[in-house]
Each structure stands twice: as C-alpha cells, then as structure tokens.
Amino acid sequence: MSSFIIETPKEFSFHQCLHFLNRSPNELLHLTQGEQVQKIIRVHDKTILFSIETDLQNQLVVSVLNQRTTATLQQAICSYVTDWFDLKTDLKPFYAFASNDPILKSLVKKYAGYRIVGMPDLFEALSWAIIGQQINLSFAYRLKQQFVQSFGEKFSWKERTYYHFPAAELVAGLNPASLLALQFSRQKAEYVIATAKAFASGVISKEQLSLLSFPEAKERLIKLKGIGNWTANYVLMKTFHYPNAFPLEDAGLHQAIRRQLNLSAKPTLQQIEQLFKKYKGWEAYATLYLWRSLSE
DNA sequence: CGCCAGGTTAGAG
C-alpha cells in the first residue's frame, strides 16, 4: 500500500463532508470508518480501491489499497477526489458575503469548510435524482441500495464488499418489472431505464453536455423523459459544479428556508426566487448550507 | 388514517 497527499484549500473541512457521506447506513458506493472513507473507482478499466483521511495540515491523505501506485494512477485519483469534494471552487467570495447574510451567517460559521460532495458519474447522478423524486430520503437510499446491490458490479477486498454504480449499458437492457420488484414505481422504473438507454445509445453523455453552456445543458437534460427542472439543476450542481445551479422545487430546501425564517408555511416558489436573488452566482452553495441546516 | 417526502408528466381549462 502506498499513500500520497492532495493539497486542499484552507476553506475545506473533510470532517463536514464526512457528515454528508455518513448520511445513510444504506449507502453502498462508499464506506466510512471513523474519520476515513473508502471507495472504488475505475481507472483504465481497472478497479481501484482507495481510502481518504486528513492529516494535521488539513490535507487529504489518499492510500491506494489494492494496487501499486503509479504517477498516472495518482493523477487519476487526484482528479477524481478534487472533483468529488469540489476542491477547485474558491469559497472565499461566498463566505465573504454569506457572513453578512442573516440566514447564511450562522450556517457558514457552523459548517465552515463544508463543500458540495459531487457525483462525477452523470448516469449515477441522474438515476439517483430520479430515484429520490417525491419520496423521503431514507426510502430513496433503500431503493438505491437495492438497485446497486442487484445490478452494480461487486468488488471484494479483505472481507469487505464494495460496489460500482450499475452500468448504463446493463440498466438499458432491463425490464421495468425487474425494477418494480425493487419497489420502484412504474414511473421511476421507466425513467431510469430510459435514461440508461440515452447513455447507452450515445444520445447523451457527460462529455457532450460539458461542452454546452449552463442553460443549454439544462435544456438538453430536461428533454429526457423523467428529468424536470429539479433533477436537471440537481445534476448541474452535483456533477457539473455550476455554482448557480440549484433545485428550486426541492422540498428539503423549502423546509430549510421555512425553519430559518420561522415561516408558518412553506415558502412559495416566488418567495424563494426572490430570496435567492441575493445569492446570485452562489445558489448551489447557499442551497448546500441550507440543506445542511436540516440535520440539526 | 392523513400528510408529506430531495418531482414529473400528461391532460384539461
């Protein structure tokens, strides 16, 4: 086993991100163990298992557990991790104005260093968003767990089992019935399979979408059946890291705003649009910190 | 039992 370091910005807290990674006991796509996380990814068709923890300088220490490390492999893992924890975003400007915002002020202080834990895999992000539509999170995690367990590739290492997210090519060939058996609704089953087909046939890809502008990419996503404004913005935030993407229709966001402003009812979409005018350019992070406030 | 959950679609008005 060999380790290497990934430098992080000052405004980064691995501990805060771990809180997110620990959200559900049903998560199979990574494993947490104390202040450490383990995950498998594919690099050049090989499965790489690595762990991440922090050192005293707040840098990330990455250990590759199942391979001899090469410079190329380190490079690949480094880009993955940088993407995963959104390390390229400079949060200083966000913190500068958030510290003066009545709602965000206390949140950015309490959760300083918390970053968007992204989903580099677009098919995974879309599928997960579809799975999570209109149901509570714990049920959503259970649906994902069954989906990953049933159709994701397994990797075992030292008595532990790790999973890849199911491949679009495989999901594209499934019948809705096989997802209904996992408690998907007919609608969700159809949406996920249709999305998989779009990937498998090359109608959509992360590479292609990354060439488009924010509004163009959103428009393109919404053309897919089952992808509405909420889902499109969700993946633009989690996969493409657009700082101005945020899921306006999100029930959790509504709840968070309601609590923070002490409203007697959920805010209307107009009220939220009005509120978010103040957060222009930082809507994704404003949303992230509001979401975080829900787990108090 | 009722209401809400990290929504979206198709169809009506």
Add this chain to the structure above:
DNA sequence: CTCTAACATGGC
C-alpha cells in the same frame, strides 16, 4: 400559459 390528478410507498 397555469392548474391538477396520478403516480406508489415509506416515515412519522
């Protein structure tokens, strides 16, 4: 264009 029913099932 806006409004609404239907979707399906769990959490509380």
